[in-house]
Amino acid sequence: MxxxxxxxxxxxxxxxxxxxxxxxxxxxxxxxxxxxxxxxxxxxxxxxxxxxxxxxxxxxxxxxxxxxxxxxxxxxxxxxxxxxxxxxxxxxxxxxxxxxxxxxxxxxxxxxxxxxxxxxxxxxxxxxxxxxxxxxxxxxxxxxxxxxxxxxxxxxxxxxxxxxxxxxxxxKPRFIQALRDYFTPLMDRLAPLDRERLAKNPLRVLDTKERETLPLLADAPRFVDYxxxxxxxxxxxxxxxxxxxxxxxxxxxxxxxxxxxxxxxxxxxxxxxxxxxxxxxxxxxxxxxxxxxxxxxxxxxxxxxxxxxxxxxxxxxGVQPAPLPRPDVFIAHLGPAAKRVAVQLAAQLRAEGTGVRVAFGARSLKAQMKDADRAGCALALLIGDDEVRDGTVTARDLAHSEQATLARADAAGWIRAHLP
RNA sequence: GUGCCUAUAGCUCAAUAGGCGGAGCGCCUGACUGUGGCUCAGGAGGUUGUGGGUUCAAGCCCCACUAGGCACCCCA
Incomplete structure (x- = not known):
């Protein structure tokens, strides 16, 4: 790559x-x-x-x-x-x-x-x-x-x-001095890394993970006492x-x-x-x-x-976040004329605030419906030759597998009534 | 920055002792000429992380690099 x-x-x-x-x-x-x-x-x-x-x-x-x-x-x-x-x-x-x-x-x-x-x-x-x-x-x-x-x-x-x-x-300086006073006599029992720390940054000895040093920490000075x-x-x-x-x-x-x-x-x-x-x-x-x-x-x-x-x-x-909002409506189309109608209808619905996904390309209705399903859309609108001719739209509720053909002007109302 | 482990399809992983790289999921198409989920069939998709080396032959062995993981250092 x-x-x-x-x-x-x-x-x-x-x-x-x-x-x-x-x-x-x-x-x-x-x-x-x-x-x-x-x-x-x-x-x-x-x-x-x-x-x-x-x-x-x-x-x-x-x-x-x-x-x-x-x-x-x-x-x-x-x-x-x-x-x-x-x-x-x-x-x-x-x-x-x-x-x-x-x-x-x-x-x-x-x-x-x-x-x-x-x-x-x-x-x-x-x-x-x-x-x-x-x-x-x-x-x-x-x-x-x-x-x-x-x-x-x-x-x-x-x-x-x-x-x-x-x-x-x-x-703070008084405490650091107390730490030095405590650890210096124990120097040869400190892990090598902690010897360095004692010299450079004594506070760091306190949160060491070195095995050799850990037992020495029990009696070490505590900040709260200083x-x-x-x-x-x-x-x-x-x-x-x-x-x-x-x-x-x-x-x-x-x-x-x-x-x-x-x-x-x-x-x-x-x-x-x-x-x-x-x-x-x-x-x-x-x-x-x-x-x-x-x-x-x-x-x-x-x-x-x-x-x-x-x-x-x-x-x-296992804490689950809420899912993000997705477009509710998918518009499928069959044929170039229908596609142009679909684009116009989508623009109109989006202007009204509805989330809309329009099928790209010119694929089979089956493929488009599959896309609608996978996109998580609850509703699909279908426009083919018949709908173009009649000024209608076929509206399908994907969750309930119910559909009806209605006047295109009624689409927005139908969507509002069928949104989950 | 140090040590150890790992790298195969978009994802998760197989590949006997070096001997023609597979599966599941996902994707595309069809069964169903205008209808999704379930099912079935077919298809696409790989220079096996990159570059060298050994070998008749390397996904497999060796080296370097890159990236990821684990432990340090330290931190969110």
């Missing part, structure tokens, strides 16, 4: 669309219900925005970005996540002067140049929601609520968030809200997230049928991000969920 999909990209075929339409609609509906407004930033941003916003030590920035230099001038990158671009838009459009907080959501493609696997694509879609401009733990709750609401609406049960707090610039008063209070407040809302969560002391900008709240939720890529959604608070990007000090909290992973999980769990 000469041309094939670019690695890690996928075609969304007609049979996939009911799932997409269903999930997308749920996202828009829910966002609206919570008072989120849509903001769509461009797919392309300056490379530097992500380097600063996401962090140059992160995997996303250090090895997963689609970056290029445009005509030898601008260093550009296909967005590897939503938040940095949304924050840029918030700052650039002066949205800090609008009523705070701003509740914004986005839906669109994200690009990461990773090795593809089940549930992992190089172009994938995310639904993203952010509450910008308030430190209130209620904002954290709403972000988790909208995620929870989305999944339960889509048919997921047994939803349990993994929750942790990663402190702020004041207490939170300062403000962070501890925020965390307690959020937990109280979650309890009141009946949203289930587990405190996961090993949950640390990959992006540099997280402060205080971090959470994830896991799905079924995703292979090793279990995360259905992830999010957290990022109180220092906007300032780091050149805006006024502004707190924020948000989450993102992967649409492909939702759909994969839905399929795994």
């Amino acid at each position: 000469k041309y094939q999909r670019v690695r890690g990209m996928q075609d969304l075929l007609p049979e996939d669309q009911p799932y997409w339409a269903h999930v997308e609609k749920a996202c828009h509906d829910l966002a609206g219900r919570y008072g989120f407004e849509r903001l769509e930033a461009p797919v392309l941003e300056s490379t530097d925005l992500f380097v600063r916003g996401v962090g140059d030590a992160t995997d996303i920035v250090s090895k997963e970005m689609y970056s290029f230099v445009d005509k030898g001038e601008d260093a550009l990158t296909l967005r590897p996540e939503f938040t940095a671009g949304v924050m840029r838009a918030y700052i650039e459009n002066g949205m800090g002067s609008r009523p705070q907080p701003q509740k914004l959501y986005s839906f669109g493609p994200i690009f990461r140049r990773e090795r593809p696997a089940k549930g992992r694509y190089r172009q994938f879609y995310q639904f993203n929601a952010e509450v910008i401009g308030t430190p209130d733990a209620l904002a954290d709750l709403e972000i988790m609520q909208i995620a929870h609401g989305l999944y339960s609406r889509l048919g997921f049960t047994n939803l349990v968030f993994q929750l942790n707090s990663t402190g702020d610039p004041e207490c 939170l300062n008063a403000a962070c501890a209070e925020h965390f307690a407040e959020l937990r109280a809200y979650l309890d009141d809302a009946g949203i289930r969560y587990e405190i996961n002391h090993r949950l640390v997230r990959g992006l540099d900008y997280y402060t205080k709240t971090v959470f994830e939720l896991w799905g079924e049928g995703l292979g090793a890529q279990g995360a259905l959604c992830g999010g957290g608070r990022y109180d220092g991000l906007i300032e780091a990007l050149g805006g006024a000090p502004t707190p924020g909290v948000g989450f993102a969920t992967g649409i492909e992973r939702i759909i994969m999980s839905m399929r795994e769990l």
